[in-house]
Amino acid sequence: MSCEKDIDFKGTISDPLLVLNATLTPDSIVSIQLTQSQFVLGEFKPFPTVRDADVTLFVNGEMKEKLIHQSDGIYMGEYSPVPKDEIKVEVIVDGYNRIFSQTVIPHKPIITVTDSTVSTRTVVANETVYRTLKLQLKLNDIFNEENYYYIKGARNYYWEDKLLLSLPISLDLSSVLKNNVIDEDIFNEIIGNDLDKNRSANLFSDLLIDGENILFDFHLSDIIGSITSVNGDELDDDMSIEYIIEIGEISVELYHYLISVNKALVNEDMPFFEPFRVYTNIENGIGIFGSYNSYRLKTRFKTKFLPYDLYFSYSY
Known part of the structure; x- marks a missing residue:
């Protein structure tokens, strides 16, 4: 049995804050999104976007350009950052405190x-x-440097080079890293036992393995052919399956943000757990301003097998 009781809120409704979200990467122009926060007990609705902000981009301490509003609160410029750039943004909006943040690529x-x-x-x-594709990659971690990494994978299905379906590959760090010679306590610390294992992106740092070579072992399996026709039509030889393995380095700010979001989502499902505060590096505002740089390996094979989701769409 259970019961409910309505309690009138007698606190102060907080004023909205500016929310800045951006993840920068080399070879892509700098882009950020500005919105306004909402009171947690207020009416649930889309977050209002900010269209009239003055957004300035600084690179390595020097003013680079003004970012221009495009749509839906998204501001873009023309500069593409390079590794080790120190990127800073400053935002001025009438009625709000000036907000700013920075990250290193x-x-x-x-x-x-x-x-x-x-x-x-x-x-x-x-x-x-x-x-079955067995693949081993080696990461050369830089000694005496604080590094944070992620891994993720995708399985893409093509027909005549047209992408039909993309499915994430679930990667478990405890399996992918099992062939490394690492102390068990250190290994458990690296893989983060408190993280949600159902996510396709896995995070870890080099705090306990600084300067070591790290081995990643991937076992990827698929079916070459079992379905030969759809609606009576035989599948041609232009079907292919592509595996993408991505290993990336992320900024310390983005690492702490993703870890905190993960923990907040876990606590949200636990009725007796206190809400977990999500990390932010936005001064006078909220959100995340981070960066990443990734290595991607792609390999493609011929196939005549359609996954269920794709087969269903073909059949109907």
Whole structure:
């Protein structure tokens, strides 16, 4: 049995704050989004966007350009940052305190492919052919430098080079990193046992493995062919499946933000847990201003197998 009781709010309704969100990366122009916060007990509605802000971009301590409003609170310029750029933005909006934040663009992770094998296995009963890609990558961590990383993967299906479907690959750090020679306590600290394992993006730092080479072992399996036709039409040979493995380095601000968001979502599902405060590095406002730089490996194979979601869309 349960009961409910309405309690009148007798506190002070806080004024809205400016919310700045941006994740910068090399080879993409600087872009930020400005919105306004809402009172937590107020009416749920889309966050109002800010269209009349004065946004200034600074690079390595020097004013670079003014960002121009495009749409939906998004401000863009013409500058694409490079590794080790110190990027700062300053925002002035009438009726609000001046907000600002900064981040440093990371280097691209130093990755080498140390092993790669492809094997196939046929199940005679239903003539299904399975393929397994075993891939090992080595990350050379920079000694005496604070680094934060993530890994994620995707499985894309193409027809005549047209992307039909993209599915995330669930990667578990405890499996991907298991072939590293690391003390068990250090290993458990690295993989972060308190993180949500159902997410496709995994985060870790080099705090306890500074300057070490880190091995990533991926086992990716798919079906080469079991479905030969859809609605009576035989699938042609232009179907292909592409694997994308991404290992990226992220700024310390973005790392702490993602960790805090993860913990906040976990606590949200626990009825007796206190709400967890999400990290922000926006002075006089809220949000996140971070950066990342990634290494991406792509490999594509021919296939005649359609995943259920894609098969359903083809059939109907």
